[in-house]
Amino acid sequence: MVTIGIPRALLYYQYYPMWLTFFQELGAQVVVSPPTNRATLAEGVSRAVAETCLPVKVFCGHVVSLIGACDYVFVPAIRSMAYKVHNCSKFLGLPDLTRAVVPESPPILEVEIDVDQGKRALYQAIYSLGRRFSCNPLKVKRAAQSAWQAHQDYVARMRSQGLTPLQVLEGQSIRDETRGYHLSLAVIGHPYLVYDSFVNHRLLERLDRGGVKVYTPEMVPQAGLDEAMAQIVGQAYWTYEAEVVGAGGYYLENQVAGVIGVAAFGCGPDSLMFEMVERRAKKLRGCSFMSLMLDEHTAEAGLVTRLEAFLDMIQRRRQVTACG
Amino acid sequence: MKVYLGIDVGSVTTKFALLDERDELVDTLYLRTQGKPIAMVQQGLAEIARRLPPGMEIAGVGTTGSARYLAGVIVGADLVKNEITSHAVAALHILPQVQTVVEIGGQDSKVIIIRQGVVTDFGMNTVCAAGTGSFLDHQALRLGISIEEFGPRALESRTPVRIAGRCTVFAESDMVHKQQMGHRTEDILYGLCQALVRNYLNNVALGKELLPPVVFQGGVAFNQGIVRALEESLETQVVVPPHHEVMGAIGVALLVHEEMSATGEPSRFQGFQVSQIQYHTSSFECKACPNLCEIAQLSLNGKVLARWGGRCDLWERTSTS
Numbered sequence: 307m308v309t310i311g312i313p314r315a316l317l318y319y320q321y322y323p324m325w326l327t328f329f330q331e332l333g334a335q336v337v338v339s340p341p342t343n344r345a346t347l348a349e350g351v352s353r354a355v356a357e358t359c360l361p362v363k364v365f366c367g368h369v370v371s372l373i374g375a376c377d378y379v380f381v382p383a384i385r386s387m388a389y390k391v392h393n394c395s396k397f398l399g400l401p402d403l404t405r406a407v408v409p410e411s412p413p414i415l416e417v418e419i420d421v422d423q424g425k426r427a428l429y430q431a432i433y434s435l436g437r438r439f440s441c442n443p444l445k446v447k448r449a450a451q452s453a454w455q456a457h458q459d460y461v462a463r464m465r466s467q468g469l470t471p472l473q474v475l476e477g478q479s480i481r482d483e484t485r486g487y488h489l490s491l492a493v494i495g496h497p498y499l500v501y502d503s504f505v506n507h508r509l510l511e512r513l514d515r516g517g518v519k520v521y522t523p524e525m526v527p528q529a530g531l532d533e534a535m536a537q538i539v540g541q542a543y544w545t546y547e548a549e550v551v552g553a554g555g556y557y558l559e560n561q562v563a564g565v566i567g568v569a570a571f572g573c574g575p576d577s578l579m580f581e582m583v584e585r586r587a588k589k590l591r592g593c594s595f596m597s598l599m600l601d602e603h604t605a606e607a608g609l610v611t612r613l614e615a616f617l618d619m620i621q622r623r624r625q626v627t628a629c630g
Numbered sequence: 631m632k633v634y635l636g637i638d639v640g641s642v643t644t645k646f647a648l649l650d651e652r653d654e655l656v657d658t659l660y661l662r663t664q665g666k667p668i669a670m671v672q673q674g675l676a677e678i679a680r681r682l683p684p685g686m687e688i689a690g691v692g693t694t695g696s697a698r699y700l701a702g703v704i705v706g707a708d709l710v711k712n713e714i715t716s717h718a719v720a721a722l723h724i725l726p727q728v729q730t731v732v733e734i735g736g737q738d739s740k741v742i743i744i745r746q747g748v749v750t751d752f753g754m755n756t757v758c759a760a761g762t763g764s765f766l767d768h769q770a771l772r773l774g775i776s777i778e779e780f781g782p783r784a785l786e787s788r789t790p791v792r793i794a795g796r797c798t799v800f801a802e803s804d805m806v807h808k809q810q811m812g813h814r815t816e817d818i819l820y821g822l823c824q825a826l827v828r829n830y831l832n833n834v835a836l837g838k839e840l841l842p843p844v845v846f847q848g849g850v851a852f853n854q855g856i857v858r859a860l861e862e863s864l865e866t867q868v869v870v871p872p873h874h875e876v877m878g879a880i881g882v883a884l885l886v887h888e889e890m891s892a893t894g895e896p897s898r899f900q901g902f903q904v905s906q907i908q909y910h911t912s913s914f915e916c917k918a919c920p921n922l923c924e925i926a927q928l929s930l931n932g933k934v935l936a937r938w939g940g941r942c943d944l945w946e947r948t949s950t951s
Contacts, residue, residue: 343920504921508941571756584837599756606941607696612754615714619749622715626748 308439309335310415311376313368314342316361316397317384319471319497320546324457325380331449332439337376339368342504346371351602353407359570360601361498362396362403364505369408378415379404386422386545393545394575464524470510471524472501487519489620492557494523494550494583495568496576499600506568507606509598512613521562523553530556538586544575554583557593564594564620566613571601594620632689634890635678635899636883637671637705638713638876639663639697642736642763643849644670646678647879649887650686653723657681658876667697668928671704672905679902691899692716692886694878696738703928703936704909706900709886716881718742718749721845723884724871729841732860732868733877734830734850736763741835753834761829763850765798769805769822773815777853780819784855787820794825801825823855827863842866847877909935918944 310329312318318338326336339346342364350367372379381401386392396403401416417435421428436446463474491513493500500522503511513520523531531548534555535541542548550567557565567583569576580597587595596616598609633656638645644667646659659677663670692709693701694716702710717740721731731742739762743751755761770777791808794800801822808818831840844866850856851874861868873880890897913926925945927937937945 344922345920504941581837594750596752608754608756611696611712611714614712615752618712618715619752623748623750626746 307333307335308378309337309376311369311372311379311412312336312338313365313372313379313381314339315365315368315502316400316498317382319475319501321457322471322475323460324453327456328436328449328453329380329439331452332436332445334439337372339371339375342367342502344504347504347602355407357572358403359396359572360505361496361570361573362400363602364498364502365400366404366407369404369411373408373410373412376412379412380415383416383418384545385418385420387419388542388545389422391422391542391545391547394573397545461524465527468521468525470501470520470522471497472510486517488517489564489617490519490521490562491620492521492553492562492565493568494553494557494565496546496549496570497524499568499570505600506598507609509566509568509609509613512610516617518617521557523549526553526556530560534559538582544579547575547579550576550579551582554580554595555586558583558587558590558595559593562593563624564596564616566616567595567597569597569599571599594623631686633682633686634883634887635688635691635705636716636879636881636886637674637691637693637695637701637707638716638878638882639667639671639693639695639701640713640735640737640878641696643875644674644695645876645879646674647873647876647883648678648682649880649883653884653887655873655880656683656686658873658879660875663697667700668704668909668911671701672907675705675902676905679905688897688899690886690890690897692882692889694882699936699938700928704900705904706898707886708895708898709882709889711882711885713878714740714742714752714754715749716878716885717847718744718752718881719884720877720881721847721871722747723880724877725843725845725869728843728845728869730838730844732830732835732840732844732846733848734762734826734846734856735848738762739830739834739848739850741830741838741840743838743840751838753836753838755834761826761833763848765801765826766822766850766853766856768798769802772802772805773809773818775815775819781852781854781856783816784819784823784853785858787814787816787855789817790820790824791817792824793818793821820855820859823853823859824863826850826856827859831863840864843869845869845871847871847874849875851875913939916940916945 329336346367349370350363354363354366369379381404383401384393385398401414418431432450433446510520531552535552538551538555554565567580569580584595632651634649636647644661644663648656650656659674661670661674690708691705693707694711694713698710717733721728729744733740739755741753767777770780791813794804846868851870910929913924916923916925921941923940925937925939928935
């Protein structure tokens with residue numbers, strides 16, 4: 307049986323159930339690289355060019371950790387997920403980039419997803435990927451359909467039950483609603499930053515332990531994302547802009563006392579998108595916003611200090627409003 | 631009489647502030663950390679004890695600054711608070727109508743935005759120390775003048791030179807170039823002040839609305855050159871509080887006073903004899919997982935008091951049990 311390796315990085319958190327279903331239906335076995343650790347990051351940093359962003363470095367580290375564990379590594383090039391909405395150039399060239407920096411990687415299984423090119427091109431891309439496992443077009447079609455269904459179920463489950471990708475994918479303990487939370491905050495940003503606890507210095511765990519109930523972009527109803535997007539930027543330009551700008555805009559007006567944006571240092575799209583959210587926060591005035599910049603040098607101390615100060619700010623603000 | 635002690639252990643300096651029941655300042659102390667936070671906390675405590683007027687009893691101790699947890703364990707702190715909150719509280723105490731707090735310390739710089747007495751936003755420098763006291767220290771050394779002379783000399787400048795302040799390395803090569811061209815030292819010094827302020831405003835304070843009254847605190851506020859450059863850039867007068875260098879310590883002392891009054895519990899302060907104790911620090915690499923964290927530990931007579939540095943709480947947990 308063929309084994310496909312999937313790096314636990316970048317788009318893993320968004321599409322894993324879809325990829326898993328697709329490959330399993332076609333008779334392949336799937337392995338996922340272990341969670342990011344110091345060795346993964348060190349490996350990625352030593353290989354990628356300095357200017358590459360942290361998430362891509364982490365991704366390369368994960369590819370390295372899959373060497374010897376699988377027959378192929380799945381590295382999709384996700385160019386666009388909607389008409390006229392584009393992805394960052396590092397995603398466009400991810401298979402080539404991976405080949406260049408990890409030459410000893412198992413053969414790379416790639417697919418180019420470009421929804422902007424229309425359905426026909428999309429079907430063709432999926433078919434040519436599936437054909438490597440089965441020459442029966444019907445089987446590939448069925449696998450693709452089940453994969454899409456798995457994705458829809460995944461998204462719906464997070465949205466309806468208020469779960470994070472980690473809670474669904476890794477069976478992490480489901481929120482105990484009876485536990486006393488004294489504050490609600492939203493954490494927004496790309497899933498590969500929000501859910502990689504090594505990269506973000508256990509941000510979600512720290513908040514949860516501090517009695518903060520955390521909301522994330524996956525829990526926002528589609529209509530909420532769309533409405534906030536329309537209000538802040540009009541039409542999306544970047545793929546996954548909804549996770550940042552849409553979710554940020556939604557939470558600034560719903561459910562939470564503060565929003566924390568998690569961005570990668572040196573990320574062009576992030577710097578633009580978080581700026582939009584910050585401006586929106588300033589305009590609305592009610593809800594506090596803070597962005598945390600992550601890079602490979604980020605000392606934990608800086609993050610902890612900011613987090614503590616942010617929580618203090620919200621709490622002291624509350625006390626004053628409660629008294630006045 | 632009851633007094634409250636605030637200790638701010640920063641990367642470059644260690645500050646102490648003692649407040650009485652009415653939050654009036656009784657004593658302050660300003661020491662260089664010199665990379666020895668424990669020794670400096672001990673030295674400071676000994677000094678405070680020596681100067682403590684008779685009849686005064688420490689009713690609460692708070693710690694802040696980058697070594698706040700370490701200092702907290704040593705003195706038996708009742709409150710450990712981050713430096714942003716501490717600085718904001720101190721500024722509000724000195725000037726209740728303050729709207730902007732500029733704080734520039736040895737290795738970090740902050741901006742705190744306050745509206746109607748409540749913090750609404752803040753910013754802090756990231757990985758770069760180009761806009762901080764260390765930068766000035768370093769450049770003063772290069773120019774062969776003491777940091778105390780820096781401010782007064784800078785004020786004598788008539789035609790300041792423009793220096794790239796974005797990065798210490800660039801600033802330095804720019805500065806050397808200006809020296810070689812024969813510019814006066816005063817003009818270079820004030821150029822450096824302007825570069826630091828520009829760097830601060832373009833990085834730390836980027837996108838923030840800096841409304842007056844502006845309070846400028848932290849060690850760098852000693853430098854009149856920076857004060858003037860800041861006033862010129864902001865086009866407003868800047869308030870430098872008389873004890874600007876110990877504001878973090880004052881803030882945490884105010885907070886611990888508030889906390890102790892609220893809880894009514896006795897202080898956990900270990901007493902001044904702490905300054906005589908021989909603490910032992912060591913570190914080791916944890917091999918429980920591939921992260922190989924460097925764990926630092928503080929011990930006394932072979933008994934571990936605290937551990938830090940892990941990415942998980944494996945060691946922090948064992949230390950408290």
